[in-house]
Structures are given as structure tokens and as C-alpha cells.
Amino acid sequence: MKTVAFIALSVVGLGFSLSGAVGILRMPDLYSRIQCSSKTVTMGALPALVALVVGEGVLSDYASRALIIAALLLIVNPAASHALARAAYKTGEPMWPGAVRDDVAERRQRSAGARSGSGSGSDGDRPKSGGEDGGAEGRR
Amino acid sequence: MSLDQNLYATVALAEIAIGALLILRLAAGPTVSERIVALNTLSTQATLAVLFYAAAADRTVYLDVAVWLASFSYLGAIVWSRYLERGLL
Numbered sequence: 001m002k003t004v005a006f007i008a009l010s011v012v013g014l015g016f017s018l019s020g021a022v023g024i025l026r027m028p029d030l031y032s033r034i035q036c037s038s039k040t041v042t043m044g045a046l047p048a049l050v051a052l053v054v055g056e057g058v059l060s061d062y063a064s065r066a067l068i069i070a071a072l073l074l075i076v077n078p079a080a081s082h083a084l085a086r087a088a089y090k091t092g093e094p095m096w097p098g099a100v101r102d103d104v105a106e107r108r109q110r111s112a113g114a115r116s117g118s119g120s121g122s123d124g125d126r127p128k129s130g131g132e133d134g135g136a137e138g139r140r
Numbered sequence: 141m142s143l144d145q146n147l148y149a150t151v152a153l154a155e156i157a158i159g160a161l162l163i164l165r166l167a168a169g170p171t172v173s174e175r176i177v178a179l180n181t182l183s184t185q186a187t188l189a190v191l192f193y194a195a196a197a198d199r200t201v202y203l204d205v206a207v208w209l210a211s212f213s214y215l216g217a218i219v220w221s222r223y224l225e226r227g228l229l
Binding site for chain 2: 024
């Protein structure tokens with residue numbers, strides 16, 4: 001019974017990890033790859049960790065470490081993916097040519113148009129980050 | 141009490157095989173950000189592989205390696221994305 005549960009959970013985890021890895025290999029642009037990466041952690045790593053807990057028993061050393069790792073991954077990995085996607089968008093990483101929506105660009109365009117009317121060029125491109133960038137420039 | 145050790149070893153080997161797929165993207169990714177995505181996922185797979193290898197080898201000491209990896213491997217992605225976003229601070 002325990003073996004069956006272990007095998008089922010680890011097959012789910014390994015299947016999602018494999019699909020995430022194939023997605024990272026084959027997806028057309030960076031943002032889709034980031035999405036595959038976070039899917040790998042949520043649906044791939046957590047069932048595998050639960051499988052270890054089931055296999056070793058809840059009160060073992062392995063189970064406590066596996067639960068700690070599950071909590072850490074749940075907190076840390078979305079933060080890392082978010083920071084990476086944000087940095088990639090700000091540095092102008094190109095989207096897949098077939099992508100149909102870019103909500104951030106639309107919102108920026110709208111706010112730049114409402115503010116000055118001539119919100120084009122480098123000013124309208126990143127309206128919020130001007131202060132931060134200036135600070136970084138000053139410190140450099 | 142615990143399961144057959146070969147099961148754990150099989151899962152660890154499968155995680156390593158998935159990591160090999162990610163190494164392909166790590167080597168081929170055209171931009172730095174794509175390499176970082178692959179590296180981030182690879183560190184998760186490495187954590188799982190170490191954890192299952194610890195269960196397979198029945199060594200509790202190896203668990204701390206996995207906890208350390210899970211705690212600190214994200215720093216690479218954070219630091220690199222800060223660097224890409226703002227330049228050297």
C-alpha cells in the first residue's frame with residue numbers, strides 16, 4: 001500500500017518534472033520557459049517530496065527535511081521566477097512573435113499618454129523605473 | 141518500516157536524467173536569462189536528487205546538503221536578475 005502510494009506520487013512528480021524540462025527545451029521564448037520552470041517546482045517537486053514523506057513515514061528525519069524543503073521551495077521559487085521575469089522584461093527581452101497580448105506595455109502607454117501626451121521614446125518606455133535607474137547611475 | 145532502497149535510487153536517477161535535459165538548455169540558451177531559468181530548475185532537480193539519494197543510501201547526513209541547496213540556490217537567480225535590471229550596484 002505504501003509502495004503503491006510512493007510510486008504513484010513519484011510518477012506524478014517525475015512526469016511533471018519531465019514535462020517542465022521538455023517545455024524549457026522547446027518553448028519559444030523566455031517568458032514561456034519561466035512558466036514551465038515554476039510549473040516544474042509546484043507540480044513536480046512537491047509530489048516527489050510528499051512521496052518521500054509517505055515512503056519513510058511522517059516522523060522520520062527524511063520526512064521533516066522533505067517538508068522543510070517543500071516550504072522553502074514554495075516560498076522561494078515564485079520570488080526568484082518573478083524577479084527573473086521582471087528583469088528580463090525591463091531589459092527588453094523579446095517576446096515570441098506570435099504573442100498577442102502585452103498588458104504591461106499597454107498600461108504604460110496609457111499612463112504615459114494620460115500624463116504628457118508625448119509619452120514616447122525612452123521616457124515613456126519605463127515611466128516607473130526612472131528614479132531607481134537614476135539612483136543606480138549615481139551610485140555607480 | 142521504509143521502502144525498498146532501489147525505488148529511491150530509481151527516483152534519484154530519474155531526477156538526474158531530467159537534469160540532463162535542462163543542461164542542454166543551459167548550454168544552448170541564447171541569452172543569459174534563459175540560462176538562469178535552466179539553472180534555477182536544475183538546482184531544484186539537484187535538491188530532489190540529493191534527497192532521494194540520501195534515502196537510497198540511508199545516510200541522514202546528506203539531507204543537510206539538500207536543505208542547503210533548497211535554501212540558497214535561488215540566490216543565484218535573484219542576484220543575476222538584479223544585475224540585469226540595474227547593473228553593478
